Amino acid sequence: MNAVDPKSQIRDYLERVTRHPDLRDDQNIFDDGIVNSIFAVELVVFIEDRFNITIENDDLDFANFASIDAIAAFVARKTGAA
Amino acid sequence: MTKPTVGVVGAGVIGAGVAQDLAQRGFRPILVDVSEAALDAARERIRTSVSAACLFARSKPADPPDEIFARVSATTRYDALSGVDFVIENATEDVEIKRPIYEMLDAVCPKDCVLIANTSCIPITRLASFTKWPARVIGIHFMNPVPMMHTVEMVPGVETSGRTIDKAKGLMEQLGKTCIVVKDSPGFVSNRILMLAINEAVRVLEEGVADAESVDGIFKSCFGHPMGPLETADLIGLDTVLLSLEVLRDSFDDAKYQPCRLLKEMVAEGRLGRKSGAGFHPYS
Numbered sequence: 001m002n003a004v005d006p007k008s009q010i011r012d013y014l015e016r017v018t019r020h021p022d023l024r025d026d027q028n029i030f031d032d033g034i035v036n037s038i039f040a041v042e043l044v045v046f047i048e049d050r051f052n053i054t055i056e057n058d059d060l061d062f063a064n065f066a067s068i069d070a071i072a073a074f075v076a077r078k079t080g081a082a
Numbered sequence: 083m084t085k086p087t088v089g090v091v092g093a094g095v096i097g098a099g100v101a102q103d104l105a106q107r108g109f110r111p112i113l114v115d116v117s118e119a120a121l122d123a124a125r126e127r128i129r130t131s132v133s134a135a136c137l138f139a140r141s142k143p144a145d146p147p148d149e150i151f152a153r154v155s156a157t158t159r160y161d162a163l164s165g166v167d168f169v170i171e172n173a174t175e176d177v178e179i180k181r182p183i184y185e186m187l188d189a190v191c192p193k194d195c196v197l198i199a200n201t202s203c204i205p206i207t208r209l210a211s212f213t214k215w216p217a218r219v220i221g222i223h224f225m226n227p228v229p230m231m232h233t234v235e236m237v238p239g240v241e242t243s244g245r246t247i248d249k250a251k252g253l254m255e256q257l258g259k260t261c262i263v264v265k266d267s268p269g270f271v272s273n274r275i276l277m278l279a280i281n282e283a284v285r286v287l288e289e290g291v292a293d294a295e296s297v298d299g300i301f302k303s304c305f306g307h308p309m310g311p312l313e314t315a316d317l318i319g320l321d322t323v324l325l326s327l328e329v330l331r332d333s334f335d336d337a338k339y340q341p342c343r344l345l346k347e348m349v350a351e352g353r354l355g356r357k358s359g360a361g362f363h364p365y366s
Contacts, residue, residue: 038317041227
């Protein structure tokens with residue numbers, strides 16, 4: 001795994017911005033209170049900007065954003081890497 | 083109930099939030115700013131904020147984000163406000179920027195249009211003096227993020243009419259907002275107190291008494307506040323905090339509102355908080 005791996009980028013971003021240094025890849029960041037309603041906006045902006053994708057209406061499924069693993073899988077689908 | 087037509091002047095963070103809130107409630111707001119770039123940024127902010135709100139609520143919205151977004155029309159032309167019932171003014175916290183806007187609104191808006199000043203600190207009576215009809219001007223201090231905050235500070239000026247107050251309260255009811263009414267005074271209640279606390283928190287940081295994490299941690303863990311003062315400053319925007327302190331210092335002629343050195347340095351460096359990606363804490 002290297003620095004440009006999407007999952008690493010997602011983890012680095014979440015750990016830095018939420019100031020939670022030890023997130024697990026499968027940890028539910030919504031249920032555990034790591035993402036609040038204000039940060040949710042920034043998470044959407046980060047995913048769109050960093051991976052050059054647009055989150056469409058049909059993508060607005062909580063399951064796509066619930067954890068580092070879920071976001072990485074979503075990004076892979078949107079970028080055709082999966 | 084028929085929804086009134088609302089113009090929103092100023093497409094910064096708070097203006098975009100007001101427009102988004104109106105659109106989510108079924109209004110068709112007209113967003114006006116002299117800067118095309120600000121309007122473009124506001125469009126993008128509204129689109130992502132609507133999406134994120136749906137995500138956080140864990141539900142598909144009753145109205146799709148695209149549909150909500152489409153209700154907002156954005157323009158650089160003030161004459162688009164020639165038929166509105168209300169204008170909510172959200173320009174930069176600077177009297178000399180706001181003065182020509184009120185003169186322009188006087189020229190283009192219907193005479194019975196209510197002008198709502200969404201200001202952090204500037205007295206409403208002073209803003210109302212820039213118009214020919216001060217009775218129709220009222221202050222409403224919306225909190226950020228506007229769609230998520232359901233209480234506003236309402237500030238009638240000395241000459242604000244009872245009819246204006248009633249109409250403004252009616253609009254807030256349609257937006258699902260509770261109004262707390264206070265008298266007109268610099269900074270009203272909220273920012274007269276909050277800005278002093280933020281300035282002192284920055285001074286604590288500047289003196290090395292504690293780091294940002296500790297300052298905010300004390301307020302959250304010891305007092306049960308959802309955010310500490312430095313996180314709150316990052317959310318408001320450090321440029322707005324600085325301007326607010328300067329308005330308070332000049333209005334009260336009281337040096338206790340003198341902005342501290344670190345705050346001025348951070349604003350000069352463009353570290354403005356969440357909206358710039360970094361402030362006292364990182365956001366990008």
